Amino acid sequence: MGETVASVGSGRAEAAPACRTPGLAAPWRWPQADLGERILQAAVAVVCAAALALGVVLTPSPTGTGTHTVFGLPPCGMLVTTGHPCPTCGVTTSYVLAAHGRFYDALVNQPFGLLVFLGVAAGLVGAIGTLATGRSWSPLARPSVVIPAAIVMLVLVFASWGYKWATL
Numbered sequence: 595m596g597e598t599v600a601s602v603g604s605g606r607a608e609a610a611p612a613c614r615t616p617g618l619a620a621p622w623r624w625p626q627a628d629l630g631e632r633i634l635q636a637a638v639a640v641v642c643a644a645a646l647a648l649g650v651v652l653t654p655s656p657t658g659t660g661t662h663t664v665f666g667l668p669p670c671g672m673l674v675t676t677g678h679p680c681p682t683c684g685v686t687t688s689y690v691l692a693a694h695g696r697f698y699d700a701l702v703n704q705p706f707g708l709l710v711f712l713g714v715a716a717g718l719v720g721a722i723g724t725l726a727t728g729r730s731w732s733p734l735a736r737p738s739v740v741i742p743a744a745i746v747m748l749v750l751v752f753a754s755w756g757y758k759w760a761t762l
Contacts, residue, residue, distance in 0.1 A: 627730040635724040635731075642718035649693025649711065658703045658762070661687040679762050681755040685710060702761075706754035 627635065655661040659679065660669055672680040688707020691700035700708040724731060734740075 625730045625732065626728050627724050627732075631730055631732065632725060632728070635721040639718055639721035639725065642714050642721060645714050646693060646718065649690050652690045652693075654687045654690040654694065654696075658687055659684045661690050679755070679758045681751055682706075683755075683762070684758055689714075704754055704758050706751055709750060709754075 652661060652664060655663075659673060663669060670680050670683050672678065673683055684704030685707040688700040688704040689711045691697075691703060692708050692711035697708060700711065720731065723729065
């Protein structure tokens with residue numbers, strides 16, 4: 595790079611072009627987060643940390659559902675009325691079980707609750723990563739990533755519901 599080569603027959607030196615493999619683009623670099631994204635990630639980190647701490651403080655319901663009632667919320671109307679769980683029955687209990695380090699129990703109780711816990715933990719790690727490195731997550735926020743992820747999450751909710759229905 596930046597070397598000079600003598601042009602044949604001209605008697606003068608010219609700069610050689612930079613060495614690049616033909617057909618390859620310049621290397622991709624992860625973009626830096628702007629101030630607004632860093633503030634957002636700080637808020638995400640606080641919310642995720644609070645949610646994880648809350649999971650540690652709560653006591654999981656021994657029945658596998660109903661942990662949310664400690665917040666003054668009523669028991670699941672579908673479960674009370676039909677005897678069958680709703681799609682989110684047991685998610686709070688599984689989340690709290692996972693927060694207590696009881697991952698197998700969380701998986702057996704309501705698989706999606708364990709996934710929610712892992713997602714919150716990953717959100718905290720990602721937010722701290724942005725704050726520490728300044729890297730932006732905006733390249734991942736495009737339809738080709740978000741739409742398939744949303745579809746997978748929806749399928750997992752219904753698969754977990756089927757599992758909970760079969761095991762309750």
